[in-house]
Amino acid sequence: xxxxxxxxxxxLWAARxxxxxxxxxxxxxSLLSVLSVAAVTPPDWEIEIIDEQxxxxxxxxxxxxxxxxxxxxxxxxxxxxxxEFRRRGIPVVxxxxxxxxxxxxxxxxxxxxxxxxxxxxxxxxxxxxxxxxMQPRYAAHAPFDLAQLPRLPRHLSPRGPHYVxxxxxxxxxxxxxxxxxxxxxxxxxxxxRQRAVAHVIDEVSRLPGHHVMxxxxxLAANRAFARELFxxxxxxxxQWISQTTLSIADHPELVALAAKSGCKGLFVGLxxxxxxxxxxxxxxxxxxxxxxxxxxxxxxxxxxxxxxxxLGLDHDRPDVFERTLRFTDDxxxxxxxxxxxxxxxxxxxxxxxxxxxxxxxxNWEHYDYRHVVVEPRGMTPEELxxxxxxxxxxxxxxxxxxxxxxxxxxxxxxxxxxxxSLPVNMAYWNRVRTFGIAGHDPARARESAAQGRPSYAPTHx
Numbered sequence: 001x002x003x004x005x006x007x008x009x010x011x012l013w014a015a016r017x018x019x020x021x022x023x024x025x026x027x028x029x030s031l032l033s034v035l036s037v038a039a040v041t042p043p044d045w046e047i048e049i050i051d052e053q054x055x056x057x058x059x060x061x062x063x064x065x066x067x068x069x070x071x072x073x074x075x076x077x078x079x080x081x082x083x084e085f086r087r088r089g090i091p092v093v094x095x096x097x098x099x100x101x102x103x104x105x106x107x108x109x110x111x112x113x114x115x116x117x118x119x120x121x122x123x124x125x126x127x128x129x130x131x132x133x134m135q136p137r138y139a140a141h142a143p144f145d146l147a148q149l150p151r152l153p154r155h156l157s158p159r160g161p162h163y164v165x166x167x168x169x170x171x172x173x174x175x176x177x178x179x180x181x182x183x184x185x186x187x188x189x190x191x192x193r194q195r196a197v198a199h200v201i202d203e204v205s206r207l208p209g210h211h212v213m214x215x216x217x218x219l220a221a222n223r224a225f226a227r228e229l230f231x232x233x234x235x236x237x238x239q240w241i242s243q244t245t246l247s248i249a250d251h252p253e254l255v256a257l258a259a260k261s262g263c264k265g266l267f268v269g270l271x272x273x274x275x276x277x278x279x280x281x282x283x284x285x286x287x288x289x290x291x292x293x294x295x296x297x298x299x300x301x302x303x304x305x306x307x308x309x310x311l312g313l314d315h316d317r318p319d320v321f322e323r324t325l326r327f328t329d330d331x332x333x334x335x336x337x338x339x340x341x342x343x344x345x346x347x348x349x350x351x352x353x354x355x356x357x358x359x360x361x362x363n364w365e366h367y368d369y370r371h372v373v374v375e376p377r378g379m380t381p382e383e384l385x386x387x388x389x390x391x392x393x394x395x396x397x398x399x400x401x402x403x404x405x406x407x408x409x410x411x412x413x414x415x416x417x418x419x420x421s422l423p424v425n426m427a428y429w430n431r432v433r434t435f436g437i438a439g440h441d442p443a444r445a446r447e448s449a450a451q452g453r454p455s456y457a458p459t460h461x
Contacts, residue, residue: 001130002046002063005034008070008077009052010368028054029213030157030166033069033096033118039150040122051158052077059084065129070096070106072344073368079109086111091134093125097183098364101346107136115139116187119149143188146173146195151203164423167207168215171200171229175218177245179269180281180348181310184217187346192218194225201232211419212262214242221245223254230254233261241304241420243267247285249294255301264412265304265334265420273320273327277313281349292331299411304334304420311391312341312384314377321387325394334404334412335424336395339369340388341376396432401425 031051038047050057059081066085070078075098082092095114099106106113112134114121120140128134157166172195174188204212219242220226226248233240239262246268249255270291271283278286295305309324328336343350343359344367353359353374360381361373370388372381379387394400408421 001042001044001065002048003038003041003065003067004048004050004061004063005037006050006057006066006068006078006081007031007034007052008068008074008081010071010073010077010365028163029215030154030163030168031069032152032168032170032215034067035152035154035157036149037067037069037095037118037122038153038156040119042123042126045126047153047156049156049158054160054162055158057081059088063090065091065093065126067093067095070094070098072098072364073366074098075106075364077365082109091129097187097344097346100187101183101344103137111136113137117144119144143173143193146193147199149195164419165209165211165213167204167209167212169200169203169207169212170215171195171197171219172216172221172225176221177218177283177285179283180352181341181343183344183346188217192221194222197225197228197232200229201236204233204238205236207238210237210239212238212240214240216242216244219244220248220254220258223251227254227257230257230261230263236262238262239264239415239419241265241267245269245285246291246294249297250290252297255297255303259301259303263303264416265306265424266298267306267308267337269308271308271310272313272316273323274313274315276315277310280314281310291327295331295333299332302412302416304408304412304416304424306335306337306420306424307333308337308339310339310341311388312372312374312376312379316376316384317378318383318387320378321391325391328395329400332407332411334408334421335428337369337428338388338392338395340372340384342367342369342371342373392428392432396425396428398429401429 028051034049038049041047048063066082068078068081078094082094085092091111092109093112093114094106094110095118099110099113100115103113103115112125113136114125115137116139120142121138125134125138154166159166172192174192175182175184176190176192178185221244241264244266248258248266269283269286271281271286272278273288275288278284278288298305307328311320311324343353358375359373360375361371366373372385375381376384404425405417405422408417412421
């Protein structure tokens, strides 16, 4: 039996491939979601994994089952691929966050959907398929016991120059916080689950090379666990990056231990420079008056900082773009993920925006944090789109990238600059160079919605 597991391309990359252009994206990581599914597939199955943003997909290759992991921004492409495979008589299973939160919609495009974590239900789905009784929905009744996760078949990982490392590891799942814009808590439930540190270290020690990416949502949420993990990592002499909250910097001894264990960079969500916005999204544990000091603490330890900034929250005004740029320059932030406020299905903010009828664009391709899909309170959609585009163009201008790289060398050292700061900046610069900045017209999106066009129809074939 032959199984193909697919990570579909998002709209911009799918369009680029449709035009016959090279479909590559820098700073990608090996994808554990599909590797975990492969790990719980019967060993006699032949498995192929396709990362469509860097791989070509042969629709006509013989296969017995297709599984597609779906985020909201990739849903249109996933539905398009599902239709192609089903037209060829191949059953399709959709899983991931989008089918979990919108099962009725996703179910119209698949033979079965998986809601929530796949590992607990995938073996039963395979057994039902072989018996000719596959059900339309599969959902686990309890969180997956991470101690039961088998060794991942890493030899199946797509490879190529676009991956900064294939060594991705997950030490925890979930996050103890309940930020209203985040789908992690809705998907994984309350709290965080940790793997046994000994199991994590065994996995890391088997990985080739020196670089590791922990794809945890909040690696240092549990300080006792983080301390145990970092201590155990020290003898391995690996270099690693991950994401957590800035509150790690309030514990200098933990920061020092992270650096000693090989941490070279962290993604942290600043989100906004407005305390009112932080309150609205239930992230009051972020303290704006501490941001610069916390970033300095990480830098002094030799740890690079990439921050997430959300633009277009209800207390943002047109001056937010220049204020944000000044702050990122003054704070010496190494990279910024600029996100236009995008309420994702399954989150409290999505439900709130739907009730208020503020969402004017339900084309899921636009839910990539680069398109305005909600009527903002403090400016027009056009002002928000133009301001976000301007901020990205300014922060990732060649002049600023060069200045940050020069500054990073004494702060992060050569290894931190080459593993974290420079690749992240070049990845964002490559996106700007590849797709440009301007292009989305919120007015056109509102017009399409008013004309009743299908909300999730893909725009690229």
